[in-house]
Amino acid sequence: MIEKTATHSPQVRNEYINRELSWLQFNARVLQEAYDKKIPLLERLRFLGIFSNNLDEFFKVRYATIRRIEEAGKTGRSFLGGFSAKELLAEITHTVIDQQAYSLKILSDIHRELKKENIFIINETQVTRKQSQFISDYFVKYVSPAMMTIMIGELDEFPSLRDSAAYLAIRMVMAKEDDTFETKYNYALIEIPRTIDRFVVLPQEGDKQYVIILDDLIRHCLHNIFGIFNYESISAHMIKITRDAELDIDSDLSRSFIEKISKSVKKRSIGDPVRFVYDKNIDTETLQYLLQKMGIDNTDSIIPGGRYHNRRDYMNFPRLGRPDLQYEPTEPLPIPGLSMQGRLFDKIKERDYLLHTPYQTFMYVVKFLREAALDPKVKSIKITIYRLAEVSHIASSLINAKKNGKDVTVQIELQARFDEEANIKYAELLQSENVHLKFGVKGLKVHCKMILIERLENKKIVRYGLISTGNFNESTARLYTDYALFTADERICKEMNKVFDFFEVNYQIKKYRHLIVSPHYTRNAISHLIDIEIKNKKAGLPSGIRLKMNSLADYKMIDKLYEASRAGVKIKMIVRGICCLIPGVKGMSENIQAISIVGKFLEHPRLFIFENAGKPKVYISSADFMGRNLDNRVEITCPIYDEGIKQELLENFEIGWRDNVKARVFSAKNDNAYRKNNKPPVRSQFAMYDYYLNKLEVN
Template identity: 75%
Template structure:
């Protein structure tokens, strides 16, 4: 089995290595490189909370796990993950050092507590007293019988004081404390400019500079501070108490997450052995936890918010999202959609069309109902406010909100309670299934009959992520598609009845077999001498049975092109197994997020946009929608955009059996950076 599949976790780590490549790439603007380091670190935090924690649970249960893990045992996998992460962390520290050198050439200096000048002392002391000191949580741990529970992914300074002989406060020569780095204060403190030079001090170092202020009541010969961080298992354990509402159960479970078992301990590699042993013993860190020696700073995810400093020359050029040809944001969208389907490809085109659709529906007196699925909302959501507006205007508004959208539970709970209080009817999904599909249906009274309008998407209805995630949204009034989207909402409310669909492909009941049949059709067409071929754009491909089906197609001679952003357990280009499969991954300015399925179908292309990756959870354990594209112009547009991405020879990496993240290099002098080329493609469409 190990020769047929790449392990999912190790494949994911190679995806994160591609993110790290962006931080290393000197053609990427300098501050953007720092932000890619932040993305790399944030990804890693979530990986340990979820995937590493899951593998650790397998080990703790005494299971081997080889069958599910692609031929490697769970114990071996934990060791391999830790080894790989240590290598990646070392690389990231080297990259950070290089970036800091380049920043200094741009007169931007990140200083530590030893480099504070006399002219900066007053500002730092004042800033500490006004903003930092009131927010600090400092725990004297040397004398505590029970070690305090450290917060998941919070960063702490571990303080060691070597006490003076004339200080009798403690019974030991060495005493220890923990300072929690406050999350409510910006990690990067911008100091006053000095001429052309801009100085920044990281909050950790500002606190180090003020240690004598914090511990002034003690007498010590020396004091040192080293950062530590613990990552906890993020699995939600849902309360089974039937007397509690679902919102209450999820709220309690999210709060309890902070007490999950530790799965990773990261420490400053320069910490002295005595302090390290003391901490690990007190925290109960054991050999199945991932113990990572790191640099001076943790929570480098904060680099995602590194200040711009007014240096637009060190950032990506901002693009103005384009309008959709033939679809104005003025006037009625619904009247336009009544006559023709339209496709939105964010962020190349403006997400405002989605908000406009809902705002119009909220105001139109002929609109009687709105139904929508919500997975992740923006912090300030115009989507939510439009739905509340519609309810206030007397519309029947039904929202299927997924309270278990990982790491967005609290935000979704907040909006759920707000919408519920304003008269929006909430549905909390189907027992045992996450609702991951992205769809909206509007019913409007026209000529004394109900006409339906819909949009269905590959991504979340989230204004913030729509600026940085690439996603398709189809606007349609196609009667057959709208009727079947409405069936999905019926299933949410009466889920013991399994609906039948002739157009949509819906998980969990139909997607796997439908995809098998579509792949099998390409095999039959190829054997019959007809046009065949498969093109897939996915975030992840990890389902072994689906991979086997693609191997079958390859062995039959069907050419398969895969664009996989993240996990790819399929091994392309292996003779006798996958020689007709090519795969690439694109990491660039925007996060590639759409799922697209294209089947040549004997020359009459079948094209779907979908919320579902080829993962077991998407195929069998979630509610997902794959929507067919019937409009020939939109079908061509999706194929065109896939081909532009496929031809990328700047930011495309080859996925191969070596997993070495080689950039694809072609002999052509024509450099194609697909994300930039796609913007040009849509500009040209507007000018035709």
């Protein structure tokens, strides 16, 4: 029987939970989804893949940052939640080893459940003669041409291993009569090809379906690869290295910004190793040989793992024609009153509309741009881009608009973490079509998501805007919950234009009456809104704060919320990921409650609600309460003026707050305990879809 939570919980020190350890607890919540037997089997595998992918990115970025602090001889206690960098590295490694072991138990449990469904994931020792012939043919036709095999024992210098690539470490014990090598033991590395699906579906036999992992398919064919040598025995064990992903952008003024980012991204492949994961069953001699050759010592995070690495590939496990083992698909709904057939501009001019993906279709955003590209009255389109889909209708719409003579300006963030290469390609594509490109503001990432369209109506320019909490990405819009506001409200659109002006002339700091813009105003504006709630509470007026976000890690903002709690202001928070605030502590945060919802979709919107003496102020935002969002990025927090949309967002928050199926409670215990109460079960993401379905029926 698998326990419901991993045994190791991060420690709490002082008034905050450490950011890195809080993030690891978020990933533990992802593991809880993989464990949950009420979730369809193939979806549980997907959550295991998400867990592994998250962990890879964590080591590339966060672990690497802490290690640099430690190597610089600094403790970092003041901003590491009471830990020294050295203590934190040890705590992270301890936690990750525990979580990895837990994930392997879950995977083993899922394999047993799959067998009950006549789905068998077999290894090279379980292959039948008939399957062996299929595998051999498949290997020769697809795998062998794509495979890289390196005889490392024969090299003077150990090759640089690719970041996050999976390798089979081969050890051959040579026969006495073999004179090819001077040594009895010889080693090789096989890089698992990334261009081939990790899971190979074998021919079905009756009702039974068989899948072999590419690693085991290669193991089955080792003699095909190394048959030219005379060996007594051969073994293969998986290893993987994770490298520091920090970009080091050079200051060469003669190089374009695209060239600088491109060069920096390529350097990632030779970044310092920060994690070495290996099959715990590997023989000691091979492990020590590899560690010595790679120069990995005890200062690096060395993680014993299972037989297979890069379990992120489980996100793309074949569906095998088994819809009964997957989430029931839900068709994205239309926005009431906003037809995909008519002209969007006419409707948006009359009133604001809110899009809530994936419950409602992202195609409204595509149509917004497609319509602008074709409309003769549209004169200009301005857009900020952070992440795009691999095949982007957004990009093609912008190119279409340019070909139709529109003035198109694209602010594209080339430093969007792990999307740099994709954004460089899109930047080059847009540049080749003569689209006007902007590459942000020096020292700041542009993280806000907005589109501004200018249209000539009755000889006057009328602006139409779209402000989103998430990326203009068709792929993630099917998986991430996000808000997007369509508006022609001149108060908002005029100030959106100011932000675009700031990209052009960024030494001039603009003033805003409606939008709250980082890095110049967000911290003070949010603090002021909290102060108003404190003042109203003391005056006996209605007060309260409701916040929904991805991460809460800024200590000054946490202190402000603690101050409000001590004044008696009731605070409810839905925080998906990092939460460094500790709720429910007497004398500090007893008036704060916080939950995290992890479920079918990834919760991504930021929603801020301030009671304001009974006249709530409601905002959607691209910014979390993290130092980077408040001080080092261009972000937009947008007020909601339409009373209908304001009510919709208030109801949205309450649906999430009532969740008692997928909600976990934040507390000083930091143990990811599920919320338990005697109320009827509410699974908020399913309830949210029903909410919008009901809106359609009412209208």
